[in-house]
Amino acid sequence: MSARVLVGVKRVIDYAVKIRVKPDRTGVVTDGVKHSMNPFCEIAVEEAVKLKEKKLVKEVVAVSCGPQQVQETIRTALAMGADRGIHVEVSGKDYETLGPLQVSKILAALAKKEQADLIILGKQAIDDDCNQTGQMTAALLDWPQGTFASEVNIEADKLKVVREIDGGLETIKINLPAVVTADLRLNTPRYATLPNIMKAKKKKIANVKPADLGVDVSSRLEVLKVDEPPQRQAGVKVETVHDLVGKLKEAGRI
Amino acid sequence: MAAAMALVRGVRFGSYSIGRSRSLIFNSLQRRGIAACVDPSIGLTDEQKEFQKVAFDFAANEMAPHMAEWDQKEIFPVEAMRKAAQLGFGGIYVNPDVGGSGLSRLDTSIIFEALSTGCVSTTAYISIHNMCAWMIDTFGNNEQREKFCPDLCSMQKFASYCLTEPGSGSDAASLLTSAKLQGDHYILNGSKAFISGGGDTDVYVVMCRTGEKGPKGISCVVVEKGTAGLSFGKKEKKVGWNSQPTRAVIFEDCAVPVTNRLGAEGEGFSIAMKGLNGGRINIASCSLGAAHASVLLARDHMCVRKQFGETLSNSQFLQFKLAEMATKLVASRLLVRQAAVALQEGRPDAVSLCSMAKLFVTDECFAICNQALQIHGGYGYLKDYAVQQYVRDIRVHQILEGTNEVMRMIIARSLLTES
Numbered sequence: 001m002s003a004r005v006l007v008g009v010k011r012v013i014d015y016a017v018k019i020r021v022k023p024d025r026t027g028v029v030t031d032g033v034k035h036s037m038n039p040f041c042e043i044a045v046e047e048a049v050k051l052k053e054k055k056l057v058k059e060v061v062a063v064s065c066g067p068q069q070v071q072e073t074i075r076t077a078l079a080m081g082a083d084r085g086i087h088v089e090v091s092g093k094d095y096e097t098l099g100p101l102q103v104s105k106i107l108a109a110l111a112k113k114e115q116a117d118l119i120i121l122g123k124q125a126i127d128d129d130c131n132q133t134g135q136m137t138a139a140l141l142d143w144p145q146g147t148f149a150s151e152v153n154i155e156a157d158k159l160k161v162v163r164e165i166d167g168g169l170e171t172i173k174i175n176l177p178a179v180v181t182a183d184l185r186l187n188t189p190r191y192a193t194l195p196n197i198m199k200a201k202k203k204k205i206a207n208v209k210p211a212d213l214g215v216d217v218s219s220r221l222e223v224l225k226v227d228e229p230p231q232r233q234a235g236v237k238v239e240t241v242h243d244l245v246g247k248l249k250e251a252g253r254i
Numbered sequence: 255m256a257a258a259m260a261l262v263r264g265v266r267f268g269s270y271s272i273g274r275s276r277s278l279i280f281n282s283l284q285r286r287g288i289a290a291c292v293d294p295s296i297g298l299t300d301e302q303k304e305f306q307k308v309a310f311d312f313a314a315n316e317m318a319p320h321m322a323e324w325d326q327k328e329i330f331p332v333e334a335m336r337k338a339a340q341l342g343f344g345g346i347y348v349n350p351d352v353g354g355s356g357l358s359r360l361d362t363s364i365i366f367e368a369l370s371t372g373c374v375s376t377t378a379y380i381s382i383h384n385m386c387a388w389m390i391d392t393f394g395n396n397e398q399r400e401k402f403c404p405d406l407c408s409m410q411k412f413a414s415y416c417l418t419e420p421g422s423g424s425d426a427a428s429l430l431t432s433a434k435l436q437g438d439h440y441i442l443n444g445s446k447a448f449i450s451g452g453g454d455t456d457v458y459v460v461m462c463r464t465g466e467k468g469p470k471g472i473s474c475v476v477v478e479k480g481t482a483g484l485s486f487g488k489k490e491k492k493v494g495w496n497s498q499p500t501r502a503v504i505f506e507d508c509a510v511p512v513t514n515r516l517g518a519e520g521e522g523f524s525i526a527m528k529g530l531n532g533g534r535i536n537i538a539s540c541s542l543g544a545a546h547a548s549v550l551l552a553r554d555h556m557c558v559r560k561q562f563g564e565t566l567s568n569s570q571f572l573q574f575k576l577a578e579m580a581t582k583l584v585a586s587r588l589l590v591r592q593a594a595v596a597l598q599e600g601r602p603d604a605v606s607l608c609s610m611a612k613l614f615v616t617d618e619c620f621a622i623c624n625q626a627l628q629i630h631g632g633y634g635y636l637k638d639y640a641v642q643q644y645v646r647d648i649r650v651h652q653i654l655e656g657t658n659e660v661m662r663m664i665i666a667r668s669l670l671t672e673s
Binding site: 032036072075076079191192193194195197198200201 | 290300301303304305307308311312340341342343346350355357
């Protein structure tokens with residue numbers, strides 16, 4: 001199969017960092033804070049590399065949108081086995097307001113330009129939890145989508161995707177080209193090996209601007225304010241089940 | 255008690271229990287929202303940051319969750335180490351043509367520092383294994399390199415470094431294990447003491463006497479496990495380093511082919527010392543990792559533990575103590591990394607700098623870990639808390655690979671000898 005896979009990787013604040021809201025409440029503190037690849041994007045890269053190792057796809061291209069620093073994230077994808085990278089330069093105010101709609105327009109344009117047969121994304125990013133980019137990208141391209149994938153198999157020129165849904169697991173068969181978004185149990189991302197990290201240095205990262213792709217990155221959304229979640233209140237201990245039911249009724253819960 | 259433990263370990267991201275075993279408990283060690291002043295990735299190249307990231311991730315996921323068990327049950331974690339070898343950690347500064355990763359001494363230091371946060375004892379053994387693989391790679395001929403290095407780099411086989419004897423520790427050149435030439439074999443007689451990995455490893459790099467007294471009569475031979483006449487003493491019971499077995503290695507008319515000798519006769523001591531220069535940087539790097547983890551643990555504990563109506567972090571005395579610990583940590587890190595660069599470049603000050611780094615860093619980092627234990631109060635003394643294991647594990651770094659007293663001898667000699 002001569003398939004080309006596009007994998008979107010997002011640079012987010014590392015999951016282990018304690019998030020702090022900026023004093024002016026316009027967002028969270030990102031300066032000097034450790035960033036890394038979105039965990040679901042790691043799973044997406046791993047799946048793409050696995051497909052390449054099974055010889056079901058020929059080339060894996062890692063894409064990221066953002067300022068200079070996202071090149072680190074693309075390099076991590078290259079170290080995991082992606083063949084080349086594309087850095088879509090978005091910085092400053094545009095980057096702060098960059099959201100799923102703009103990214104999906106960029107990915108759709110790139111998919112056409114690179115003649116991709118498959119796009120694999122993380123199901124959502126851990127900073128905004130939007131869970132929209134994959135779905136929007138599929139809609140813009142008019143491609144089928146297999147979201148929340150916990151298993152992906154290529155059979156002939158169709159994709160069999162097992163999806164994690166509220167009721168359990170759903171298996172669908174979709175035509176290629178398609179968009180897949182990775183859920184937690186799709187795979188366990190590999191560690192980059194030292195030799196692969198060194199090989200990644202030689203792999204190419206192309207630079208591209210949204211304007212070159214004909215995409216307008218201005219946002220239709222305006223963030224009004226960002227607040228910390230309310231402090232967790234202490235609970236109340238009750239002696240009997242009777243008391244518990246009484247308290248729940250008082251609180252209007254039952 | 256349980257509440258205190260939960261507090262110390264910190265609260266993690268609620269809904270994402272990621273597939274890899276990112277244990278809630280040990281992730282506090284990998285808190286990446288780390289103060290810039292002690293951030294170990296400052297000043298590194300992008301590539302070095304990638305190496306460090308892999309090592310930190312591996313330490314957090316594959317080592318830290320088992321560190322206490324490996325210590326208490328004295329388990330030699332063969333599978334975990336082989337996983338590390340798959341990532342290239344089996345022969346970090348060994349040539350790629352025999353399976354190594356071909357990285358620099360500085361890259362190696364960064365990697366061991368990060369791995370050490372997951373388990374000092376295991377990382378220290380990996381560093382000894384690396385040292386042996388390098389010695390064969392550098393001083394062996396092509397047959398020897400091709401015979402031993404690939405298996406060592408993949409950790410299909412494990413190695414031990416055999417220099418110390420019951421009668422010769424610091425006075426290493428006075429070693430007595432003899433190697434008498436008989437036809438095309440050396441017949442070894444004698445015993446080695448305190449050998450890390452001894453009995454469980456497959457390849458023994460042995461310094462033995464083929465010639466006259468003193469360093470010039472010493473040669474280096476590679477002895478394989480299973481050779482007739484090679485046996486082992488009982489497994490020693492140690493204060494720390496419990497994830498690696500330590501045994502005496504005994505030679506009784508043990509015949510070793512002459513083709514297993516690294517370099518020429520009489521070069522053994524020099525080979526051993528060159529191996530140790532790198533070994534000293536590696537051991538110092540392991541101490542760094544433990545100190546780094548301990549500083550973070552102490553900081554986290556101070557932020558939750560309350561006495562006299564406020565958190566310990568409000569006590570100026572403890573703030574100053576923490577500041578001193580952080581300063582010593584950064585100073586140590588800079589010295590080790592400088593020494594690594596000096597060794598890589600073959601600079602004239604390399605040997606002294608490696609000795610200075612080993613001396614300073616192992617001492618300072620032990621003080622840091624010890625202070626971190628003190629800050630934990632009574633909890634610091636319990637095996638439920640990692641800080642005591644860091645203290646126990648790095649205590650021996652001030653003793654082996656050349657005691658810190660011998661380090662002073664080396665440095666003084668370089669100062670007092672005319673160049």
